[in-house]
Each structure stands twice: as C-alpha cells, then as structure tokens.
Amino acid sequence: DTAVSQTPKYLVTQMGNDKSIKCEQNLGHDTMYWYKQDSKKFLKIMFSYNNKELIINETVPNRFSPKSPDKAHLNLHINSLELGDSAVYFCASSRRLGVEQFFGPGTRLTVL
Amino acid sequence: AQTVTQSQPEMSVQEAETVTLSCTYDTSENNYYLFWYKQPPSRQMILVIRQEAYKQQNATENRFSVNFQKAAKSFSLKISDSQLGDTAMYFCAFMKYNYGQNFVFGPGTRLSVLP
Numbered sequence: 001d002t003a004v005s006q007t008p009k010y011l012v013t014q015m016g017n018d019k020s021i022k023c024e025q026n027l028g029h030d031t032m033y034w035y036k037q038d039s040k041k042f043l044k045i046m047f048s049y050n051n052k053e054l055i056i057n058e059t060v061p062n063r064f065s066p067k068s069p070d071k072a073h074l075n076l077h078i079n080s081l082e083l084g085d086s087a088v089y090f091c092a093s094s095r096r097l098g099v100e101q102f103f104g105p106g107t108r109l110t111v112l
Numbered sequence: 113a114q115t116v117t118q119s120q121p122e123m124s125v126q127e128a129e130t131v132t133l134s135c136t137y138d139t140s141e142n143n144y145y146l147f148w149y150k151q152p153p154s155r156q157m158i159l160v161i162r163q164e165a166y167k168q169q170n171a172t173e174n175r176f177s178v179n180f181q182k183a184a185k186s187f188s189l190k191i192s193d194s195q196l197g198d199t200a201m202y203f204c205a206f207m208k209y210n211y212g213q214n215f216v217f218g219p220g221t222r223l224s225v226l227p
Contacts, residue, residue, distance in 0.1 A: 033215075041151075041201055043217040090157060100147060101215070103157035 003027050004104040006091050012110045013081055021076045021107045023091030031097055032074035034066060035090040037106070043090070049074050050097060081111045114139045116206050116218035124224040125194045132179075133189045133221045135204030141165075145207045146180065146187045151220075152200040160202070163187065194225045 004025045013019055025032065033056075034046045047066040048056035054066065063079040078085060088108050092101040115138045125131035137146070148160040163171045163180050170178050175195075179188045191198055204218040 041220045043203060043220075045215055088155060092157070100145075100159050100162050102159070103149075106155045106157075108155075 004091060004093055004102050006089075006104040006107050008107060009105060010108050010110075012112065014112055015081055015083060017081050018077070018079045019081060019109070020078070021089055021091075021109070023074045023076070023104055025072055025091075025093040025102070025104075027093055027095075027102060029093040029095050029102075030071060031094045032068065032071075033092040033094075033101060034074065034076050035092065035103075036060075037088040037090060039087070047074075047076075048097075055097070078109075081109075083111050085109060086111045114141070114206050114208065114216045116204055116216050118202075118204055118218040118221050120221045121219070122222045122224070124226055125191075126226050127194055127196060129194055130190060130192045131194055131223065133191075133202050133204075133223065135187045135189070135218055137185050137187065137204070137206045137216075137218075139185070139206065139208075141208050143208075146178075147205040147207070148176070148178070148187075148189045149203045149205060149217075150198075150200045151203065152197075157203075161189065191223075196225050196227060199223060199225045 007022045031050045033048045037043045049068045052068045065077045067075045088106045090106045091104040094101045117136045144165045146163045150158045150160045161173045175192045177190045201220045203220045207215045
C-alpha cells in the first residue's frame with residue numbers, strides 16, 4: 001500500500017551510460033515531481049508534471065528527460081551519465097499544484 | 113525569487129527536552145504555504161507540519177508546533193518532549209500559493225536527539 005514508490009532504490013553505473021528511474025503513485029494525485037538531493041542534502045526541484053503535462057522544467061541538462069505515460073507515473077531518463085549526476089533522486093506527488101507533496105523513498109544514483 | 117534560510121546546520125537536544133529549529137524566508141508574495149519536512153536516516157521525506165500564510169493561528173501537530181511570524185518572515189519549528197525517533201534532517205520549505213514551481217527548500221538542519 002505504498003503511496004509513492006520508486007525503482008530502483010540504488011543504482012550504480014558507469015559514466016556515459018543511459019539509465020532510467022521509475023516512479024509510481026497510487027494516491028490519485030494529478031501532479032508529480034522530480035527532485036535532486038546532492039551530497040550536502042540540498043534539495044532542488046527538477047521537473048513537475050500536472051495531468052501528464054510538463055509545467056516546471058528547471059535548469060537541468062537536457063540529458064535528463066522526464067516521461068509521464070499516465071497521471072500515476074513519472075519516469076526519469078538520464079542519458080550520458082556524468083560523475084556530477086551522483087545524487088539521491090526523489091519523486092513526489094501532490095493532489096494538485098500548491099499543496100503538500102508526498103515523497104517516494106528516493107533513488108541513490110552513483111556514477112563511477 | 114524566493115529563498116529559504118536555515119541558519120542552524122546542526123543541533124542536538126536531550127531526550128524529553130524541547131528544541132526549536134529556525135527558518136527564515138524571503139518573498140514578496142502575500143499568499144503562500146510553509147512546510148517542515150523531516151528526513152530520517154531512512155531517507156524518506158515526511159511532512160511534519162504545514163502553515164498557510166493567510167492564517168494567523170500557528171499550526172500544531174501533536175508534539176510539533178510552529179511560530180509563524182509573517183512580518184518577520186520567520187517560521188520556526190518547536191519539538192516538545194523530543195524522542196530518539198525525531199533524529200533526522202529537517203527541511204523548511206516555501207511554496208507560492210497554487211504554483212508548484214516555487215516550491216523551495218532550505219538547506220536543512222540536522223537534529224540529533226541524545227539519550
């Protein structure tokens with residue numbers, strides 16, 4: 001009965017590879033987000049989708065591409081991984097824009 | 113742009129004592145939300161408490177309460193009767209009313225509850 005789930009929880013990969021992180025929410029929320037938390041614990045929003053439409057696209061490299069096949073899923077695909085991409089990536093969802101967000105458990109990405 | 117500042121990178125408190133975590137923010141908006149999130153070692157982000165800026169009454173959730181000073185742009189979190197399970201990173205967050213793109217987190221305060 002997990003509300004927001006992410007797979008995988010840990011991802012270790014080589015520089016230059018392409019990888020995806022999946023996120024699913026079973027809360028019936030309309031809005032989903034991706035955040036990056038760096039090694040200093042700083043959380044920064046990357047993307048937000050509302051009803052499958054991209055509404056926030058912060059300044060992130062275009063190697064990062066979100067995909068929302070339906071309202072319950074928001075996947076993050078990363079091309080040509082770099083060392084600086086190592087971080088914890090959190091997916092979150094909210095009933096709509098402007099209300100509190102429910103976070104997934106995070107995916108720790110390590111790029112070697 | 114909105115900014116959120118948490119001036120205490122680390123704090124510690126004895127079990128059963130009370131501790132206050134500070135948060136200040138900068139905005140020109142009048143309507144907004146403020147949140148405190150907790151991130152224990154498990155990494156899960158957990159909502160602790162939220163406050164709507166138009167409400168004068170301070171929000172409370174069991175042992176957690178806030179001191180919201182809108183004019184001073186201050187939003188501190190008080191934890192009463194601290195428990196070992198309160199050990200975590202605490203993030204203050206600001207959100208412009210109805211606009212998710214202005215969801216901004218502070219840098220966090222690492223709280224350790226000591227037995």
